Amino acid sequence: MTPETLAKVRIYWLAMVACIGGFLFGYDSGIVGGVLTFKSFQTDFRYTDSQVTQVNSLTVGIQQLGCLVGCFAIWPVANRHGRKPAIILSSIVFCIGVVIEVINTHSRPAFYVGRVICGLGVGASSVIIPIYMAEMSPKEIRGRLGSSYQFLFTWGIFTSYWVDYGVKFMPDQTMQWQIPIGLQMVPGGLMGLGMLTLKESTRWLIFHGDHEAAWESLTWIRAGDSDAIRAEFDEMIDGVESDRRIQESFHPKELLEKNNFKRVLIAFGVFLAQQSTGSTALAYFGPQFFALLVGKGDQNLLLTAIFGAIKVAACGIFVIFIAERFGRRTLFISGAAVMACCMITTSAVVKLRPPPGNGTVTSAGIATVFLIYLDIIFYNWSWGGLPWAYVSEIFPPRIREPGVGIAVGTQWAFNLMYSFTTPYMMDGMGWGTFLLFGAFDLVIVIFVVFCIKETQGRMLEEINASFEGHGGGQVKDMSGGGTENYGETTVSSLKERTKR
Known part of the structure; x- marks a missing residue:
C-alpha cells in the first residue's frame, strides 16, 4: 500500500469513527418517539393514558437537559486532557446511561436518570467530535469530512425509525422496547473503542507544547514524513501560536462590546430559529405528529420511517449539490418561506378535514403527509446543517470559541424547551401546533432579511x-x-x- 493510499485509509477511518458520534446522536434522538407509542413500555413503567403527555415530555426533554449540561461540562476535560480522552469519556458515560435505561426497573425516575446520563454523553460528543475532525483533517477535504457528521446524524435517525417500525410487530412484551433502546450501545461503544485506534489531535498537542507527540500524530495520520508534511506541521505551529496571541488576555466582558454582542445576538437568533421551525420536534415526536394528520394506528411508525429516509436523501443532496452553490441568506429565506407554506397549509387542512379516527387514511391525510415530507426536505436544505457553518463564520478568532459555545448552548436550550412543550402543544392545540410553527417560520424570514449578513464565498477576514x-x-x-x-x-x- 502506497503512503498516499494509507493516508486516505487512515483519515477516512478517523472520519468513520468520529462520525459514529453523529450516527449515535441521530439514533438516540429518533428512537424514543416510537418507543413511547408501545403498549409494552407503558405497561412496564406503569402509567395511565392520562399521563402519556407528561411521560412523553419528560422522556425526551430531560435528555436534552443532559445534553445542555454535557456540551459545557466536557470543555475542561477536552482542553486539559485532550480531545481523544474526552470522546472516550463521552462514550463511557453514554453507555452507562443506556444500561440504566434498558434495565426493566418499572421505575420511571430510574429511566429518566438513564436518559439524563445518556444526554451528558451525547451533548459532550456533539461538541468535541467536530472539533477533533477539523483539527485532524487535511484542508483539501475538511469540509467534506465535516459534512459527514451531519449526514451520519440523519442516518442515525433513519435507522432508529425503521428499528421502531420493525419491533412494532413483536408481542407487547418487555423485549419490544428493550431492543431499540439497547441497540444504542452499539454506536456508543464503537465510538469509544474506535478512538483507541486513533491519535490525539495534532493541534491540541502543539497548543500544550508537546511537539514530539504532535509530530508523531501528524505523520501517522498523513502516513509519511515528507517536505510537504513538515511544511504543514510548521504552518500548524505558526497557526496555533497566532491564535494563542489573538486570544491572549481574553475576558468574557468583551462579548458585550457592540460589534461582538451583535454577533452573539445573531448566533442566538439563528439557533432559536432553527429549533422554532418545528423540524426538531418532528424528529423527536414523529409518530405523534403523524397521528394528528392521519389518526392513530400502526401506519404512523411507517410514515415516520419514510420521513427518516427522506431526511437522509435530502441531507445527501444538500451536502453534494447545494451547500456551496447558493448564498446562506438565499437558503435561509427560501427554506423558511417554503416551510411556512407547508405548516400553515397543513394546519388549514387538518382543521377543515380532520382524520376520521377509524384507521382510514383520507386524501386530505395523504396531502398533509406530503406537505410534512416537503417541509423536512427544505429544512435539510437550509436550517438543518447550515446554521452550524454560518455561526462558526461570523465570529473572529479572538471570540470564536466562546461565541460558538454560546451558540451551541442556545441550540440545546431551545431544543430542551421544545422537547418539553411539544407534547403539551399537540395535546392542547392539535392542528394549531402546525399553525404556530408556520407563524414562527414567517418570523424567521423577516429575521433573516433584516439581521443576517451573507458569508458564502467570503474570507473570514x-x-x-x-x-x-x-x-x-x-x-x-x-x-x-x-x-x-x-x-x-x-x-x-x-x-x-x-x-x-
Missing part, C-alpha cells in the same frame, strides 16, 4: 470587516510604510491565515 463596519473588505494603505490593513487585519496576516 472580510466577514469580520463587514461586522466591524470597515466596508466589507476594502484594502488601503494605512501606515505610510507600505503596510496594508484589511479592516483590523493586516494583509500579510490575512494571507498567512488563508494559507493555513
Whole structure:
C-alpha cells in the first residue's frame, strides 16, 4: 500500500469513527418517539393514558437537559486532557446511561436518570467530535469530512425509525422496547473503542507544547514524513501560536462590546430559529405528529420511517449539490418561506378535514403527509446543517470559541424547551401546533432579511470587516510604510491565515 493510499485509509477511518458520534446522536434522538407509542413500555413503567403527555415530555426533554449540561461540562476535560480522552469519556458515560435505561426497573425516575446520563454523553460528543475532525483533517477535504457528521446524524435517525417500525410487530412484551433502546450501545461503544485506534489531535498537542507527540500524530495520520508534511506541521505551529496571541488576555466582558454582542445576538437568533421551525420536534415526536394528520394506528411508525429516509436523501443532496452553490441568506429565506407554506397549509387542512379516527387514511391525510415530507426536505436544505457553518463564520478568532459555545448552548436550550412543550402543544392545540410553527417560520424570514449578513464565498477576514463596519473588505494603505490593513487585519496576516 502506497503512503498516499494509507493516508486516505487512515483519515477516512478517523472520519468513520468520529462520525459514529453523529450516527449515535441521530439514533438516540429518533428512537424514543416510537418507543413511547408501545403498549409494552407503558405497561412496564406503569402509567395511565392520562399521563402519556407528561411521560412523553419528560422522556425526551430531560435528555436534552443532559445534553445542555454535557456540551459545557466536557470543555475542561477536552482542553486539559485532550480531545481523544474526552470522546472516550463521552462514550463511557453514554453507555452507562443506556444500561440504566434498558434495565426493566418499572421505575420511571430510574429511566429518566438513564436518559439524563445518556444526554451528558451525547451533548459532550456533539461538541468535541467536530472539533477533533477539523483539527485532524487535511484542508483539501475538511469540509467534506465535516459534512459527514451531519449526514451520519440523519442516518442515525433513519435507522432508529425503521428499528421502531420493525419491533412494532413483536408481542407487547418487555423485549419490544428493550431492543431499540439497547441497540444504542452499539454506536456508543464503537465510538469509544474506535478512538483507541486513533491519535490525539495534532493541534491540541502543539497548543500544550508537546511537539514530539504532535509530530508523531501528524505523520501517522498523513502516513509519511515528507517536505510537504513538515511544511504543514510548521504552518500548524505558526497557526496555533497566532491564535494563542489573538486570544491572549481574553475576558468574557468583551462579548458585550457592540460589534461582538451583535454577533452573539445573531448566533442566538439563528439557533432559536432553527429549533422554532418545528423540524426538531418532528424528529423527536414523529409518530405523534403523524397521528394528528392521519389518526392513530400502526401506519404512523411507517410514515415516520419514510420521513427518516427522506431526511437522509435530502441531507445527501444538500451536502453534494447545494451547500456551496447558493448564498446562506438565499437558503435561509427560501427554506423558511417554503416551510411556512407547508405548516400553515397543513394546519388549514387538518382543521377543515380532520382524520376520521377509524384507521382510514383520507386524501386530505395523504396531502398533509406530503406537505410534512416537503417541509423536512427544505429544512435539510437550509436550517438543518447550515446554521452550524454560518455561526462558526461570523465570529473572529479572538471570540470564536466562546461565541460558538454560546451558540451551541442556545441550540440545546431551545431544543430542551421544545422537547418539553411539544407534547403539551399537540395535546392542547392539535392542528394549531402546525399553525404556530408556520407563524414562527414567517418570523424567521423577516429575521433573516433584516439581521443576517451573507458569508458564502467570503474570507473570514472580510466577514469580520463587514461586522466591524470597515466596508466589507476594502484594502488601503494605512501606515505610510507600505503596510496594508484589511479592516483590523493586516494583509500579510490575512494571507498567512488563508494559507493555513
